[in-house]
Amino acid sequence: DAGVTQSPTHLIKTRGQQVTLRCSPKSGHDTVSWYQQALGQGPQFIFQYYEEEERQRGNFPDRFSGHQFPNYSSELNVNALLLGDSALYLCASSVLSDQPQHFGDGTRLSIL
Amino acid sequence: GDSVTQMEGPVTLSEEAFLTINCTYTATGYPSLFWYVQYPGEGLQLLLKATKADDKGSNKGFEATYRKETTSFHLEKGSVQVSDSAVYFCALTGNQFYFGTGTSLTVIP
Numbered sequence: 001d002a003g004v005t006q007s008p009t010h011l012i013k014t015r016g017q018q019v020t021l022r023c024s025p026k027s028g029h030d031t032v033s034w035y036q037q038a039l040g041q042g043p044q045f046i047f048q049y050y051e052e053e054e055r056q057r058g059n060f061p062d063r064f065s066g067h068q069f070p071n072y073s074s075e076l077n078v079n080a081l082l083l084g085d086s087a088l089y090l091c092a093s094s095v096l097s098d099q100p101q102h103f104g105d106g107t108r109l110s111i112l
Numbered sequence: 113g114d115s116v117t118q119m120e121g122p123v124t125l126s127e128e129a130f131l132t133i134n135c136t137y138t139a140t141g142y143p144s145l146f147w148y149v150q151y152p153g154e155g156l157q158l159l160l161k162a163t164k165a166d167d168k169g170s171n172k173g174f175e176a177t178y179r180k181e182t183t184s185f186h187l188e189k190g191s192v193q194v195s196d197s198a199v200y201f202c203a204l205t206g207n208q209f210y211f212g213t214g215t216s217l218t219v220i221p
Contacts, residue, residue, distance in 0.1 A: 033209065090156065106155055
């Protein structure tokens with residue numbers, strides 16, 4: 001039973017570019033959440049998707065957007081990248097929004 | 113708003129020592145509380161959870177009790193092992209998941 005899978009593992013971009021990160025949830029899970037984890041910090045909630053809609057959103061600017069597909073997989077898009085966007089981006093899936101979340105290993109995004 | 117405050121690290125212990133990592137929370141409702149662990153180079157894994165006051169979550173020798181009166185969910189283990197070296201995150205569900213800043217634990221032989 002595959003867990004949460006994320007791609008790519010690592011990514012290097014320059015300021016001003018756009019990036020798309022991808023996530024496949026654990027089998028049987030229909031809710032996907034995205035987090036940003038800066039070095040030495042805890043994960044910060046970006047947003048959550050359920051039934052292909054954004055259900056909750058954390059304190060992140062509109063440059064951060066997402067999408068959920070009918071098969072429950074999800075994408076995180078970040079536009080106009082800033083140096084401060086360098087972080088580990090984690091995807092988590094669950095059956096319900098307040099149930100324990102299963103995390104992927106993350107995508108390490110570096111902005112030059 | 114909802115938040116989690118975690119004990120600052122890093123924490124270094126000798127093998128078989130007793131571990132406590134403090135966690136307190138602020139929440140408007142009745143959140144569920146969690147401890148997650150992140151081993152080096154890996155993603156977060158759920159360690160234990162408690163969904164209501166006085167519940168005790170336990171797993172792999174770790175325990176934490178949901179204390180509503182002190183708004184706390186401290187993580188404890190009676191005898192740590194080298195393999196417990198990791199970063200530990202306290203978390204709660206309010207209108208979203210909130211994580212603490214993490215406590216790094218190193219256990220030395």
